Amino acid sequence: ILVKEKGDFEKGFELAKEAYKLKPNDPSISLALGQFAFEAGDHPWSASLLQASASRRSGDTETQYHLAKSLVALGRINEALAAFGRILAAEHSQESKALAGLLKAIETTGDKNLNTDGLDFELAEAWTQAFENNRMGDSDAAVAEYQQILQTYPNFNVAKREIALIQTKAGNHSEDILKLAREAARAYPDNEELKAAIEILENS
Numbered sequence: 001i002l003v004k005e006k007g008d009f010e011k012g013f014e015l016a017k018e019a020y021k022l023k024p025n026d027p028s029i030s031l032a033l034g035q036f037a038f039e040a041g042d043h044p045w046s047a048s049l050l051q052a053s054a055s056r057r058s059g060d061t062e063t064q065y066h067l068a069k070s071l072v073a074l075g076r077i078n079e080a081l082a083a084f085g086r087i088l089a090a091e092h093s094q095e096s097k098a099l100a101g102l103l104k105a106i107e108t109t110g111d112k113n114l115n116t117d118g119l120d121f122e123l124a125e126a127w128t129q130a131f132e133n134n135r136m137g138d139s140d141a142a143v144a145e146y147q148q149i150l151q152t153y154p155n156f157n158v159a160k161r162e163i164a165l166i167q168t169k170a171g172n173h174s175e176d177i178l179k180l181a182r183e184a185a186r187a188y189p190d191n192e193e194l195k196a197a198i199e200i201l202e203n204s
Helices: 009-022 027-039 043-056 061-073 077-090 094-109 112-117 121-135 139-152 157-170 175-187 192-202
Strands: none
Touching: 009 027, 027 043, 027 061, 043 061, 061 077, 121 139, 121 157, 139 157, 157 175, 157 192, 175 192
């Protein structure tokens, strides 16, 4: 792994392979080799190695994270979500709750781009950062993160919802925010916060 971090990927990959030959049942080695295999584009082997590692230490969230990533690459989204579920069961931070919300949104919004291409891990990180910025009172930074998400996933309605709610609360009652709120409301017709925001925006 140290070799990998220094940029000599091929050497690190070969060292990991040799270590695996010597200790195929070592979960740490399986984890390391699984990460190398993923970066090399061998997603089936990566998933197999990471599943073997996870079976020997199911509570290790790093292993579950990399396993989820390899499963996403294979299009096995439900299994990836299950791996994320195990992470969330082991971690109870605000960031984990934000990630749980993102995963739930992906399941419920029916965004074909997300469901077909898999969960974008940069999206998960951006979502978590936006959540944390908003929690800390930096609404401008949170909105910027959500807007960045929408540049990649323009139909991701949960990001539209969050922008509309934050901006309405901040007093930004523009037509653009009203448009976002209405678009989000079509995906979340029973969301009381959105209903209240739209009423404020329409009457401002």
